[in-house]
Amino acid sequence: MLMGLPNFPTIESYWxxxxxxxxxxxxxxxxxxxxxxxxxxxxxxxxxxISGINHLSKINPLLKLIRKNMNNIYAPGDTIVIDETMVPFRDRLKFPQYNPSKAHKYGIKLYKLCTLHGYAWDVKIYDGQGQRLAELDLLGSTVIELVKPFLDDGRLVITDNYYTSIDLAKYLYDRKTNLLGTIRKNRIDLPRDLINYKLRKGKVVFKQNDYITFIKWKDQ
Incomplete structure (x- = not known):
């Protein structure tokens, strides 16, 4: 843990x-x-x-201990945020990721459940595997896995357009949980008239569904 403070080029450098x-x-x-x-x-x-269960079998006991301690230190409020980060890593690995939009383009992807103050309450390592819920895609299922302890409690989940989907909004709504986030134009079930609506600068348009309110601002 101390080695994470000064940035030395090699492990031997610390001695x-x-x-x-x-x-x-x-x-x-x-x-x-x-x-x-x-x-x-x-x-x-x-x-x-004890191996071969999944790619993380060798370190699962350590991960469980770390996640348990993260959960016990701090309790999230009514609003929780789902995000991801890339841990730089270029050694041999079965599930490395490449994302040109990140500061560290190669590495291990972590899905995170965070508080509004930036505390990472829980993490999930993307290892190329995962259980998918019947109603959702893999990303939506990942969101539900992270927020599961807070469902049915009236909380607000914030996501970016990487995760947001109509199906995820429906699932969370049925579990007494609200969703707030941007959404990509190519997501299925988006109202066609909202996608094609041309906005003047600064104009806002609302479209109400049974359980979803769409807000289109400027050209987002």
Missing amino acids: ISDPLYYHELFQKLPIKYHRFALLLRCWHFQDNS
């Missing part, structure tokens, strides 16, 4: 006494570099005989 890499946190480490490197190389969180 180097060169003034270029001096940091007071690492001057009295209770373990030598070679010992640390050996432990890191052999570090396991799961019995080798």
